[in-house]
Amino acid sequence: MSRIQSIKRTIKSMSLSLAGIVLMVVLLSGCQSQQSDVKQAKSPVKDTLVIANDQDVPTLDPGLSNDSTSNRVIFDLFEGLVNQNQANQPIPGVAKSWKVSEDGLKYTFLLRKDAKWSNGKAVTAGDFVYAFRRNAAPKTASPQNYIFALIKNGKAVTEGKLPVEDLGIKALGEYKLEITLAHPAVYFPSVLTLPVTFPLYKPAIDQYGRSWTQPKHMISNGAYTLKEWIVGGHILEQKNPFYWDSKNVAIKYVKVLPTNTLSGYNGYRAGEIDIATPPPGIRLDALKKLFPNEVYSAPYLAIIYYWINVRKPGLDKLEVRKALSMVVNRESIAKNVIAMGQTAAYGIVPDMIQDGIYQYLYKELPSYKWVEMSMEKRIQQARKLLMEAGYSDQHPLRFQLSYNTSEFNKQIALSVMQMWKTAFGNMLRVTLANEEWKVYLNTVNSGNFDVARMGSNADINAPNQYVYQFTCHADSNAGGSCIKTIGEYYQKGLMAKTQRAYNENMAKAMKVAMENYLTIPIDNSQYTVLVKPYIGGYHPDQNYLNDVYSKWFYFKTSRSVKENN
Template sequence: MKKTALIMLGAGALSLTLAGCGSNQSDQNSAKSSANTYAPAGKDTLVRGNGSEPDSLDPIHAQTNVSASILYDIGEGLLSEDQSNKPVPGVAKSWKVSDDGLVYTFHLREDAKWSNGEPVTAADFVYAFKRAVNPKNAAEMGYKLAPIENAQAIMDSKKPVSSLGVKALNSHTLEIKLDHPVYYFLSIMTDPVSYPVYIKGVKKYGASFFTPEHYVSNGAYYLKEWIQNGHITVTKNPYYWDAKNVHIKNVKFLPIVDRMSAYNAYASGQLDYVMYVPTGNLPSIKRKFGTQLKSTEWLDMEYLDFNLLKPPFKDNVKLRKALSLVINRQDLVKYVTQAGDIPLYSFFPSSIENGIYSDVQYKWSTWPMQKRIELAKKLYKEAGYSKENPLEISIEYNTDITHKKVMEAIAQMWKQTLGVDSTLANSEFKVFLKVRQSHDFQGVARDGWVADFNAIDNFASMWTCNNPQNNAGYCNPEYDKLIAEGQKQRSPEAAKPYYTEAMEIAMKDYPIVPLFSNAVVHLVKPYVQNYQMETNHLDHVYDKWFSFEYKKQS
């Protein structure tokens, strides 16, 4: 009976199917919709549905993939990425690593320039790295640079910023010393937090530097226009070192939060690329648009944060475990998200680092649901609650139709199995981020993390005591100690025992509820050429890769 009720919820929640996609007439018109394989003559702008407004375009404060998708265009680090997420030369044309893995020497291109024509130098990187770890700047993403010599001590206010292990040997040679070897350090050097910033501009304008009026950048594009809640336009940077291979002149990012609106804009030809596709009726979208609907496995996870700094979840692991046990993740992905997502029973996607941690997951994941529910009821009662004395909590999430359906389903699972009374509370993304990070909620908050690089530490380090992305407020010194040891290892195999033990400790503490790992699903017009999505499991997209295909004039 309970499973049937959940199936009904999935069907009801998904009643908002795609307008015009389910009818025979729509399918008959699919060839017509997909026939436009050539870009309109004279088209010079790629228009992308980007999900929402970016939280920031300052590389040390940008926390979302919405922001990153723009930063990949307007900035560039020492290294860039190919479409398999492998590090390739960026501002640095070459580099060498010392035998002990502690010293990296990068040789910068002499033709690397800012968008105002001035040269990009090693000093620009030194300034940017020090800015990222300076505790006065409260950089949410600065922790990614922790392997650099003294970086963590600086962020903890234990050492001066001047002690950071980054040095300009000359104008085009940069030396970086590490506290310990890091086998994925080159991947960190592709991340926006490692991008250089234009020193004179930041010093003169401060936070307002990162606006079209003042922004000087070094990527394939520069920031031309930012209309809040309207669009962001970037334009080809004529001074970019590889400008001759940048084929699309402009990219316009539209912050369309509603997935149906983004889909309709794509169907009517207003968008060339949709970041977030409605997941309620993917078979119909596939029939209508064929190979324009693209998908691949994503190294990400959706989860819930318990607020461990406040009752009722502070010091109540039994209650946290009970709520995690009764969520039927299989039903969530089958009946609610319907996008090829993968249920998660660990604190990271199972395919991270080629699946070497796939055995680290909750043992109860293989139990029948009824057995899980029976244990959950026992724990719920021991935690001080019952159907007569129900838990009352809020479920916070950012405005999005899919998030709404998932949270409604979870609330119903908790109600049906344990009697929990949940109040759903949604807010616009920027507001939601502040609520979540300040722990200003009485219950649980939706969270999600997309890997910046294919390494377990990209997830594991988030739950260390002082990590700014630790939205649950979890802190276990033993966990931190194991993570620190794992970070020092020189290969994934050597690091695995430390991360495995650490994850098992954290999972027993239940600071979060893992839900599922998303699939990447985009809509891309057929005239957008050279998109190799099937190998891009981080979903890092650089528009400099693309070109338009035009119909040849006869």
């Protein structure tokens, strides 16, 4: 089974700054003065939205982007066939409408005739054909070219076995586009919200080569254009007068700053930044007390878990894996260690994927009845399982618990290790190991670990990438398991013609993975954003992907358009 038969997971370290933890005493000591500052804040007259983006943007090339930092800006500068609203639902973008053939294989898109490039020229079907072919070509080395495997001949094209002209996309006229899939995919419209599928202006790329993404070179079709890009400094976007929905774009300029979370937080407090992410170490309840009308917190389609390497002696036993999972108190970790609104995780996908339809799958599995038990009963049963597997005080189970370096990850690992020690005593001997992210990722991917922390966030609001990593030959299957029925259900789900069939087969695959305890889920992630009270238009309650577009926002003091949801 090829890795590019699914939406590949995007793994982020989710590592958090030790500096943020250390300085929390200083930050919280100023609570009273901060509260006073918030109450006295006035709505300024301004035309520039200032955003803290946490780090430098690696690229503004939609075909090369593979990170949320780059995408935050790319979503402003470009627009694909399909857009999304603040509930991550696909809505018309450059395509004003589309239809799907009865067999689920052909998508026909009708493009807006008023969609323009930033130089005033029309965005045509040919611009999408060029972008798809360019990004699917092996020489481009797009990190998200796996997406094209959904399209007819896409796998062979990305592997260099067929020319890009054989990719299943063609223009049926200037404003009509046809995409033929390799197999039905009910989630395909959501895939088209990813930057790798956005149109590209070929003349600019031909003329400027790699520097086409620089100011004065870039021709884009989004709500904003690129005015300045100072590496290590800032990015300045300017409202695009040729954007088809320009009348509903309220803010003239957007300034994006590459600050870490602590610097961004301080800039927010000082009134220099309008939107920022709070640093680690501040509890959500404390943050809401400091900024009662400025804190937005919502579930994020990401999950933290521990891979269990089933190739290792001892960990290859189901009884052992189940025992280890049973005694981890997820609720305690979420409430007392993380304390930013996260929730306990028992499944292999984030709870709120597809509006939570898989959230309580564990309740359908007899082997998960322990979730409702007291910790005392859990420990009794877990100890029995470990003894049945052949372990005792005299013959303890030994393994290493690994994590990528960060104080935050360390605290979670220490908590889990203490829970195991409390439950199993001398029946278990666990040591901790940590490495910097790049080294750690290589260690995990090579299978050179026992139990290892990982965090994974979704590309789209569907469980593909999470289920895929439990299939036999998935490149992301760090635990080394091979249970064929998971792959069979997964494939049936991918190729389902109806949403119902897709959901049912993905759920079946999840249940098999869960019953085999291949990972230890820890928590469902939550994201928190600080937004100044004079900014309107932001409704993140159902934005579980945390994809954000500046065109949603307006300044309440100078509101000139209707709120754009």
